[in-house]
Amino acid sequence: YSASAAQAYFQYGSSFYFFGRQALWVCLGVGTMYVLSRVDYAWFRRAAVPLAGLALAGLCLVLVPGVGSSINGARRWLNLGFTSFQPSELLKLALPLMMAWYFQRNEGVLRPRHFLVGGALLLVPFLLILRQPDLGTAMMIGASGFYLLFFAGLPWKVILGGATLGAASLPVVWGLMHDYQQRRVLTLLDPTSDPLGDGYHIIQSTIAIGSGGLFGK
Numbered sequence: 001y002s003a004s005a006a007q008a009y010f011q012y013g014s015s016f017y018f019f020g021r022q023a024l025w026v027c028l029g030v031g032t033m034y035v036l037s038r039v040d041y042a043w044f045r046r047a048a049v050p051l052a053g054l055a056l057a058g059l060c061l062v063l064v065p066g067v068g069s070s071i072n073g074a075r076r077w078l079n080l081g082f083t084s085f086q087p088s089e090l091l092k093l094a095l096p097l098m099m100a101w102y103f104q105r106n107e108g109v110l111r112p113r114h115f116l117v118g119g120a121l122l123l124v125p126f127l128l129i130l131r132q133p134d135l136g137t138a139m140m141i142g143a144s145g146f147y148l149l150f151f152a153g154l155p156w157k158v159i160l161g162g163a164t165l166g167a168a169s170l171p172v173v174w175g176l177m178h179d180y181q182q183r184r185v186l187t188l189l190d191p192t193s194d195p196l197g198d199g200y201h202i203i204q205s206t207i208a209i210g211s212g213g214l215f216g217k
Contacts, residue, residue, distance in 0.1 A: 058087025
């Protein structure tokens, strides 16, 4: 509330505008969580593949010029007329469900080829989201998919080998990143490098915690 009250008052005439909207979304989210917790897990198993197919089809459509909506240089949205839809948001739920469905189907007979297929199921949407570009969502999708591979029994030697390869490829990855993505990483490591720009909020947060202590002031 304190972070948004002034802007809400001058922009909408009510200091509670943003606070109220966030409170509404919290209530809707908690309600949705409760409803989904009452649904038989077998329904999610049946819905896994259709949801993933819908999300992947949406990702492919987003990248088609003239179909996907481009905002601030990123092509992430499908304009449905009455609203905009971001397929990568659906994929945050659909990808873990699909990978869990796949490994559950092959439970007890897992072979290296099953992990290769699981890796491909993760790699395709990961690359499509990077293409938009949306590094943050791609990393989140990659992490959720990796956890599924790990809990399915991905061998440690493969994990360590992948980590070593990833570390060795960092210079190449850095060169492929956009300027704003590089600035985010550098600001995270050293906020004082741009104290009035990208590092401003991190520095102000540090001052607030340092001066306010546990109970604020």
